[in-house]
Amino acid sequence: MKILVIVEQREGKLNRVSFETLTGAQAIARETGWALEAAVVGSGVGEIAREVAGKKVAKVYDIESPQLAAYTPDAFVAALKPFLAEKKPTLVLMPHTYQVRDFAPKLATALGRALVSDCTGYKKKGDKLLFVRQMFQGKFAADVAFDSEPPYFATFQTGAFRGDQVEAGASPAAIETVQADIPASALRNKPGEVFKEAKQAVDLTQAQIIVAVGRGIKEEKNLALARQLAEALGGEIAASRPICDAGWLPMDRQIGSSGQTVAPKLYVALGISGAIQHIVGMKGSRTIVAVNKDSEAPIFEVADIGIVGNLFEVIPPLVEEIKKAKG
Amino acid sequence: MKILVCMKQVPQKDAPLKLNESGAWIREDVSYEVNEPDAYALEEALRQKEKHGGEVVVITAGPARALQVLREALAKGADRAIHLEDAAFVTFDAANIARAFAAAIKEEKFDLIFTGLQSDDFGFAQTGVILAELLGWPHATIIMQIEKAEGGIKVKRELEAGYFQHVDMPLPAVLTIQSGINKLRYATLIGIKQAKNKPLRKVALAEVQPSLAANQLNIERLYVPQKTKKTEMIEGPPADVARKLAEKLKNEVRVL
Numbered sequence: 266m267k268i269l270v271i272v273e274q275r276e277g278k279l280n281r282v283s284f285e286t287l288t289g290a291q292a293i294a295r296e297t298g299w300a301l302e303a304a305v306v307g308s309g310v311g312e313i314a315r316e317v318a319g320k321k322v323a324k325v326y327d328i329e330s331p332q333l334a335a336y337t338p339d340a341f342v343a344a345l346k347p348f349l350a351e352k353k354p355t356l357v358l359m360p361h362t363y364q365v366r367d368f369a370p371k372l373a374t375a376l377g378r379a380l381v382s383d384c385t386g387y388k389k390k391g392d393k394l395l396f397v398r399q400m401f402q403g404k405f406a407a408d409v410a411f412d413s414e415p416p417y418f419a420t421f422q423t424g425a426f427r428g429d430q431v432e433a434g435a436s437p438a439a440i441e442t443v444q445a446d447i448p449a450s451a452l453r454n455k456p457g458e459v460f461k462e463a464k465q466a467v468d469l470t471q472a473q474i475i476v477a478v479g480r481g482i483k484e485e486k487n488l489a490l491a492r493q494l495a496e497a498l499g500g501e502i503a504a505s506r507p508i509c510d511a512g513w514l515p516m517d518r519q520i521g522s523s524g525q526t527v528a529p530k531l532y533v534a535l536g537i538s539g540a541i542q543h544i545v546g547m548k549g550s551r552t553i554v555a556v557n558k559d560s561e562a563p564i565f566e567v568a569d570i571g572i573v574g575n576l577f578e579v580i581p582p583l584v585e586e587i588k589k590a591k592g
Numbered sequence: 593m594k595i596l597v598c599m600k601q602v603p604q605k606d607a608p609l610k611l612n613e614s615g616a617w618i619r620e621d622v623s624y625e626v627n628e629p630d631a632y633a634l635e636e637a638l639r640q641k642e643k644h645g646g647e648v649v650v651i652t653a654g655p656a657r658a659l660q661v662l663r664e665a666l667a668k669g670a671d672r673a674i675h676l677e678d679a680a681f682v683t684f685d686a687a688n689i690a691r692a693f694a695a696a697i698k699e700e701k702f703d704l705i706f707t708g709l710q711s712d713d714f715g716f717a718q719t720g721v722i723l724a725e726l727l728g729w730p731h732a733t734i735i736m737q738i739e740k741a742e743g744g745i746k747v748k749r750e751l752e753a754g755y756f757q758h759v760d761m762p763l764p765a766v767l768t769i770q771s772g773i774n775k776l777r778y779a780t781l782i783g784i785k786q787a788k789n790k791p792l793r794k795v796a797l798a799e800v801q802p803s804l805a806a807n808q809l810n811i812e813r814l815y816v817p818q819k820t821k822k823t824e825m826i827e828g829p830p831a832d833v834a835r836k837l838a839e840k841l842k843n844e845v846r847v848l
């Protein structure tokens with residue numbers, strides 16, 4: 266019985282979120298007694314294999330091919346499908362990144378197996394491993410079991426485990442280089458360079474105080490209310506994705522996995538439900554204040570101070586009180 | 593271009609959800625709406641058709657209530673609809689939904705299939721990618737732009753933290769669409785009227801059953817997640833709440 270963690274590299278760099286998955290895998294290995302191995306997929310990524318080999322793993326596979334230089338789902342599945350068929354791991358674990366979301370369902374399907382995606386943890390119930398994941402936008406959690414033969418595929422959400430708690434090995438693990446045989450004709454997608462949209466006008470990562478609005482603000486004109494609060498606090502205004510999608514605020518003010526990651530002294534979330542893609546961008550804030558009319562909203566999971574109420578009733582007196590307190 | 597849009601009906605965003613007796617699913621007597629990214633997928637298909645001509649077909653799998661999603665799509669401009677109608681589809685994992693769709697469209701020839709990038713209920717983010725693999729088509733996920741190009745299409749993939757990437761790919765292909773790719777339209781009165789006369793094909797579970805397999809994923813239990821953080825709740829009328837919060841911001845958080 267064996268666990269295989271596929272670490273993520275992008276453009277030749279190890280994505281640190283891989284260490285979170287490794288931490289989770291080490292915990293599962295301890296509880297089950299299964300062996301733990303890791304693999305990196307790419308072209309000339311031996312350095313990454315060596316870095317991972319420093320962690321407590323039995324072995325690291327460096328799966329190489331010139332066709333893997335740029336990420337494509339076709340090349341990744343062409344490399345991993347025969348590799349997994351041969352190595353027969355019981356459990357294959359990956360971080361739930363954009364790249365993994367792109368190829369992992371294809372890989373599992375190609376092997377006739379299922380993938381339980383975006384898990385926040387696991388439970389061991391007797392001989393059975395259950396994977397815990399959020400459902401209904403975080404309103405519920407589910408314990409999911411596999412009803413099939415291995416390999417079982419699972420991906421872990423960013424923040425599910427502590428990457429800085431990954432255990433180092435007593436001595437470096439052995440590295441085995443595997444040459445993947447991928448004909449150029451197998452690659453149908455031709456990816457271009459990775460780029461960032463036009464220069465950013467603001468750098469919210471430097472802001473000490475942020476007032477962020479979500480869909481609870483209802484209409485564009487109501488942004489004025491949030492602006493008054495931001496002004497009174499001497500902070501910057503920011504938003505959840507739907508607000509930027511609607512064009513009410515520019516994208517450089519979007520907080521979350523597809524926007525900015527911030528860690529101000531104070532983060533005030535107004536009418537934001539607290540979807541995981543938003544949380545990852547602001548959970549490092551020192552103090553989080555949430556105003557939401559729904560007492561069950563997942564944002565209260567991360568808030569230090571919570572107010573269940575209508576933001577349109579709470580903000581106007583709050584602006585006055587803040588002005589008073591500032592004198 | 594002939595485009596198929598896969599759509600799902602999900603509980604409304606602020607619908608209060610309750611567990612059913614089995615403890616493994618929600619009570620279904622709630623209000624429903626179209627899964628948000630699917631609405632963007634439909635809008636994108638309509639825009640592509642307006643630019644390049646062709647046909648937009650919408651498909652869903654679900655009980656009778658799911659028909660509402662197709663009706664709205666037809667009212668917004670989709671040409672016809674396919675409804676895989678059975679309450680059992682609600683319990684299917686992503687692979688089985690993809691198998692059912694593949695079976696239902698095997699007589700058709702689409703250039704593109706769109707899905708939303710994930711659903712607001714399960715959030716597996718897999719159906720589109722699995723469907724592509726079953727059909728043997730290329731795919732790309734989290735798409736923010738689609739253009740016709742030499743020998744196929746050029747799409748813009750969203751990556752994390754504000755990064756993007758263009759990808760050239762041949763047709764036919766499956767794309768999973770990200771919310772915000774476009775601005776949604778509303779159905780017009782004329783559209784709603786016309787929708788009534790547009791073709792709707794109903795597909796019974798039995799028709800696609802031979803293509804299905806046993807679910808490999810099994811939800812054993814659904815529950816309200818345990819709170820791990822101690823949140824200090826400030827209660828009372830707005831004026832009191834405002835005063836207490838301002839005090840805290842001054843004396844404890846020390847930002848005033």
Ligand SMILES: Cc1cc2nc3c(=O)[nH]c(=O)nc-3n(C[C@H](O)[C@H](O)[C@H](O)COP(=O)(O)OP(=O)(O)OC[C@H]3O[C@@H](n4cnc5c(N)ncnc54)[C@H](O)[C@@H]3O)c2cc1C
Pocket residue numbers: 478479480481482504505506507508519520521522523524525535536537538539540541542543546556557558559562574575576577605606709710734
């Ligand atoms: C791949 C991917 C990437 C994503 N990236 C991001 C990202 O970077 N950033 C991001 O934010 N999202 C991102 N999302 C979207 C995310 O999943 C959520 O859909 C989004 O964060 C929801 O925004 P919201 O909380 O403003 O809206 P909703 O979820 O609609 O929540 C609105 C909230 O307002 C409350 N409310 C309503 N009226 C009032 C009132 N009068 N007073 C007080 N409260 C009220 C409601 O109770 C509700 O909780 C991403 C999604 C995907 C799939």
